[in-house]
Amino acid sequence: MPTASKVAFVADSTLGLSPEGALKQGIHVVPQQVIWGNRTLRDQLDITDEEVLDLLRRGERLSTSQVALEDLRSTYETLLQTHERVLSVHVSGHLSGTVATAMAVAREFGERLKVLDSWSLNGGLLLVLEEARRLLRRGVAWQHLEEALAPYRERVRGYVLPETLIYLHRSGRISGLQRFMGGLLSILPVLEVKGGQVLAGPRVRGLKEGLRRLVELFRRDFPDGGPVYLAHAGNPEGARTLGEALRAEGVEVLGTLRAGAAVSVHAGPGTVALFAGPRG
Secondary structure, eight states: OOOGGGEEEEEEGGGSSOHHHHHHTTEEEEOOEEEETTEEEEBTTTBOHHHHHHHHHTTOOEEEEOOOHHHHHHHHHHHTTTOSEEEEEESOTTTOSHHHHHHHHHTTTGGGEEEEEOSSOTHHHHHHHHHHHHHHHTTOOGGGHHHHHHHHHHHOEEEEEOSOSHHHHHTTSSOHHHHHHHHHHTEEEEEEEETTEEEEEEEEEHHHHHHHHHHHHHHHHOTTOOOEEEEESSOHHHHHHHHHHHHHTTOOEEEEEEOHHHHHHHHOTTOEEEEEOOOO
């Protein structure tokens, strides 16, 4: 039976950690792709989070795409030379084709490689990966890992608060009229991530009210509390305010992540997010 120390852990760059920061936590990051005009750039390798935010603020149109098949294959080949097994955990299959591509590549490597859909992204992905590692350390059999992880994965939630409606409109999540009316009234939607999908949540008036609502939503879904990761797209003050409100209520905030290219492109600079899971 493989132990966690004999397993290499892989995630895509929606994780919210730099490749170097992830590696310090024993996670190997494969890059999503950022599309800028006719250029395809590897997230956090060819283009940084700060450069993505700068381009968006300047009005450039960006999009994101799944991890390249060859990047997955080469990562798996390298890691299987030094580890018994590889566990590859990815952004929800409802949001990206990465997990489907990873599963296709995994068939080349047999039972030594397992691919899991996190049903989330960013901090939610990190929570699911960390729980999978805990389960392996507790002795859960490799072939039963996904089954054992399922109850935890189903309860992971994300709450995403954009600072503006501009980027939701660009990505097609809201209409031009919704953007106009929302901007006129300073109304913002909270987006809820659950079951692998991004769903429209409550509407709030302005960022300040929105941050309070994120705390309320966390309390609604986790009345007994639970670990939290925060994330932001160039809005450290918003993340700090949210973290202070949560800690004042005794919530365990594990850290603050980068929102990353995918969240930044679709929700925009200034976005603040909260990802939570049940107590282990």
